[in-house]
Amino acid sequence: MSRFLADARLVAAKDLRIEARSRVVLNQVAPFALLVLVLFGFALDADQRTLRAFAPGLFWVAVLLCALLAIQRSVSVEQADGALSGLRLSGMSPAALFVGKASAVFVQLVVLEVLLTAGIIVLYGSEVDQPLLVFATGLLAAVAVACTGTLYGALASGLGVRETLLPILLLPVLAPVLIGATRAFDDALGSAAVDGWSWLGLLAVFAVVATAGGALAFGALVEE
Amino acid sequence: MTETMVTTGTTTGSGGSRVLGAVTLLGLATLLLFAFGLTEPDVRLHPTTGEEIGQFDAVRLLYLHVPLAVFTYVAFVLCAVASAGYLVRRTPWFDTMAHAAAEVGTVFCGLVLVTGSIWGRPVWNTWWEWGDVRLMTTLVLFLMFAGYLALRRATVDPRAAALRGAVVALVAVLDLPLVNRSVEWWENRTLHQKSTLGELKIQDLTLFTLMLGFLVFGLVLAWLLLHRFRVGWLEREDAELGVATAIAERRAAIDGGDVDAAVGEDA
Amino acid sequence: MTHLGYLIAGWGIALGTLGLYVVSIIRRGRDLARRVPAERSRWLTSTDDGSRG
Numbered sequence: 001m002s003r004f005l006a007d008a009r010l011v012a013a014k015d016l017r018i019e020a021r022s023r024v025v026l027n028q029v030a031p032f033a034l035l036v037l038v039l040f041g042f043a044l045d046a047d048q049r050t051l052r053a054f055a056p057g058l059f060w061v062a063v064l065l066c067a068l069l070a071i072q073r074s075v076s077v078e079q080a081d082g083a084l085s086g087l088r089l090s091g092m093s094p095a096a097l098f099v100g101k102a103s104a105v106f107v108q109l110v111v112l113e114v115l116l117t118a119g120i121i122v123l124y125g126s127e128v129d130q131p132l133l134v135f136a137t138g139l140l141a142a143v144a145v146a147c148t149g150t151l152y153g154a155l156a157s158g159l160g161v162r163e164t165l166l167p168i169l170l171l172p173v174l175a176p177v178l179i180g181a182t183r184a185f186d187d188a189l190g191s192a193a194v195d196g197w198s199w200l201g202l203l204a205v206f207a208v209v210a211t212a213g214g215a216l217a218f219g220a221l222v223e224e
Numbered sequence: 225m226t227e228t229m230v231t232t233g234t235t236t237g238s239g240g241s242r243v244l245g246a247v248t249l250l251g252l253a254t255l256l257l258f259a260f261g262l263t264e265p266d267v268r269l270h271p272t273t274g275e276e277i278g279q280f281d282a283v284r285l286l287y288l289h290v291p292l293a294v295f296t297y298v299a300f301v302l303c304a305v306a307s308a309g310y311l312v313r314r315t316p317w318f319d320t321m322a323h324a325a326a327e328v329g330t331v332f333c334g335l336v337l338v339t340g341s342i343w344g345r346p347v348w349n350t351w352w353e354w355g356d357v358r359l360m361t362t363l364v365l366f367l368m369f370a371g372y373l374a375l376r377r378a379t380v381d382p383r384a385a386a387l388r389g390a391v392v393a394l395v396a397v398l399d400l401p402l403v404n405r406s407v408e409w410w411e412n413r414t415l416h417q418k419s420t421l422g423e424l425k426i427q428d429l430t431l432f433t434l435m436l437g438f439l440v441f442g443l444v445l446a447w448l449l450l451h452r453f454r455v456g457w458l459e460r461e462d463a464e465l466g467v468a469t470a471i472a473e474r475r476a477a478i479d480g481g482d483v484d485a486a487v488g489e490d491a
Numbered sequence: 492m493t494h495l496g497y498l499i500a501g502w503g504i505a506l507g508t509l510g511l512y513v514v515s516i517i518r519r520g521r522d523l524a525r526r527v528p529a530e531r532s533r534w535l536t537s538t539d540d541g542s543r544g
Contacts, residue, residue, distance in 0.1 A: 151395075155388045161378045168374060169392065172367040173399050176406035183409075199409070206402055213398065217391045220311060236520030236532075252506075265493065280493040285501045292505065331512050335505045342501040346494050444509065451516045454532070458523035461531045 004099075007092045011100025016107060018077055025108050029069045033112050036062040037119045051124040056185030056192075059120050060178050064145070066112050067105075068167055071149040074105050075157045094219035098150060102214065106146035113138045126189050133188035133196050140203040141181040147210035148173055154221050176206055236454035241447065248447050251440040258433040259287040285343040287433050291441035293336045293362070299329030299445060300365065304397035307390035316460055319386035322393060324452035326372050328445065333366040360407040361400065368396040382463060 019025055040058045044050050051058070078087070078101075087097055117134065120126040128134055152170045156162045180202040187196025237245075266283040267276050279286075306322035340359065341351050353359055372392045379385035492498070524532065 151391075155375065155391060158384075159378050165371075165374060165378055168367070169371040172364050172371065173395060175364050176399070176402040179406040202402065202406055202409070209398065209402075213395070217395070220387060221391060234521060234524050235517065236524060237517075256502075260498075282494040282497060284498055288502055288505055331508065335508055339501045339505055342497050342504075346497055448509075448513070448516070451513075451520060455516055455520045455523060458520065458527050458532060461527045462523055465527065465531075 004093060004096045007096035008099040008103065011087070011092070011097055012103040012107070015074060015077060015101060015104035019073075019104070019108065024073050025070055025112075029066050029073075029108075030112060030115055032069065033062055033066045033116050034119055036065055037116065037123055041123060048125050052126055053191050055120045055124045055126045056182045056189055058124075059116055059185060060141070060181045062116055063109070063113060063141070063181075064171065064174060064178060066116075067109055067145045067149055068170065070105055070108050070112070071153045071170070072163060072166060074101055074150065075153040075162065079157065088222055094222040095215040097222065098147075098215045098218035099211075101153075102146045102150040102211070105150055106142050109142040109146055110138065113142060120189075126191075128188065129190040130188040130196070133184060133200075136200055137181050137184040137188065137196070137203065140200060140207050141177055143207040144177045144203060144210050145174060147207070147214040148177075151210075151214040151217055151221075154218060176202060180206070236451050236458070241450055244443065244447050244450070248440065248443040251436070251443055255287065255433070255436050255440045258429070258436055259284050263287075263429050263433050279347050282343055282346045283430075285339060287437040289336065289339040289343055290434065291437040292332050292339065293358075294438065295441050295445045296329055296332040296336050296362070296365075299325045299332060299449070300369065300393075300397060302449075303329060303369075303393050307393040310386060310390045311394075316386075316457075319390070320453055320456040320460065321449075322386075322390060323376060323456050324449055326369055326376075326389075326393060328448045328452055330366065330369045330373060331448075332445070333362060333369065336362055337366060357404060357408045361404045364403045365396070365400060368392075368399070372396065382460065 037058065040054075040062075041051060044054070088094075117128075117138075121128070149170060152166060152173070156166045156169060159165060180199045183192075183194050184196040184199040184203070186192035187194050187199075263284070265281040266278040267280060268278045269275070270277050303322045303325035306318045306325060310318035310322060337359075340362075344353065345351050372389060375392055376385050376389050379388060
């Protein structure tokens with residue numbers, strides 16, 4: 001078990017170090033996230049009341065769009081110089097590899113979520129009524145998206161059409177996450193009278209299934 | 225639907241499949257006769273005002289829509305089972321079956337959405353109802369399997385396609401209850417009555433026609449699966465033959481001393 | 492008959508699509524069957540028992 005965690009930490013640290021050096025997510029995906037918020041503003045006629053009412057949904061759509069880019073990046077990092085076969089030959093268990101890659105995506109997603117939260121507060125005038133609910137939703141949804149995304153990234157890896165294929169594969173599967181996280185944020189930001197905490201249950205179930213199922217399926221995929 | 229070709233070896237038909245096709249066509253004709261000729265439109269009287277209410281003749285779309293919907297789910301479950309079978313056994317049979325079921329299921333699923341929408345316009349007064357659980361679940365399912373087929377088409381290596389397809393199919397089916405739950409809690413206002421049919425003035429003939437619909441579209445599914453499976457099987461054999469021929473040619477080239485040509489192609 | 496347009500559209504699209512799909516499957520099958528020797532199509536060589544699978 002400790003071996004497992006050490007391996008996973010190694011892979012996560014590797015991906016985060018690559019990110020720290022290349023700054024692709026920070027210099028490209030983060031500005032893109034803010035750009036998406038601004039585009040929603042243009043599309044909805046810059047009416048701050050409308051924007052505030054729909055902020056939860058817009059927030060999570062922006063997260064999913066950015067997640068796609070982060071996952072693409074996470075996959076392409078492995079494709080250079082046959083890095084994946086190297087990792088496979090290292091005797092590392094595929095599950096540890098999966099957890100490591102997903103953790104790195106998770107960290108990047110959390111950073112993007114923080115940035116986007118600041119974005120909707122500043123740009124849309126959203127107010128955080130329940131910080132704890134925002135926090136819990138953000139973490140659970142990030143786990144769900146990172147794990148599902150890492151699995152699907154592996155599914156689409158090595159294909160010439162990966163960039164176009166990943167969204168159509170991944171986004172329908174994440175529909176429950178989008179719905180659940182949006183509703184939880186509706187409560188947390190006070191834009192609709194729903195019980196946000198009950199939605200956390202759904203997100204938690206999704207996150208657990210995505211982590212366990214992803215680790216299992218990843219093993220089958222990498223062995224090919 | 226069925227073909228009149230008798231010469232074996234040039235089609236995916238066989239004796240059994242031709243009988244199946246003929247029975248299916250006959251059943252389809254009978255279903256049309258019942259759905260349009262023999263059953264009555266759904267007309268009821270409002271208990272208090274005495275107005276005529278109901279679905280009127282639009283109910284005739286249900287003899288098509290409901291069986292298609294049920295067999296969409298049958299096909300996708302079959303695909304998931306075959307995919308699980310592939311992950312365990314790794315035989316081409318399971319993979320070909322999963323691919324066939326997914327393709328046929330996706331065609332059915334698209335038709336369910338279209339016929340449902342056409343039925344919903346006069347009965348629910350809307351083409352599309354956001355927040356209807358079954359409608360949204362079916363749409364998400366359709367999109368997932370559209371992705372499945374796209375993935376399979378994009379993957380050149382047949383073993384990778386089989387493996388990745390199996391994972392996607394299983395994820396799709398496992399994800400489905402979550403999609404369903406989330407939509408249900410999302411907007412707790414389903415238009416789909418617990419049973420659309422329970423509300424109808426069920427006459428024996430209506431029920432019989434619906435059952436006939438199930439039978440006929442079950443046969444349609446069986447015919448399509450059978451032939452789509454055979455097409456998939458032949459595709460695999462064809463690809464293998466192609467590889468075998470290429471290897472033989474390469475061998476011949478090396479034996480003939482034309483090493484450069486043989487190796488050159490690799491670069 | 493009420494809703495005749497809806498009925499024709501619904502049934503027409505469904506049966507039309509299924510018909511086209513059937514034709515495409517038969518066509519693909521014929522194409523491939525011509526290229527692959529008959530003994531490799533299991534449902535033609537055996538006594539047609541396990542052909543469904």
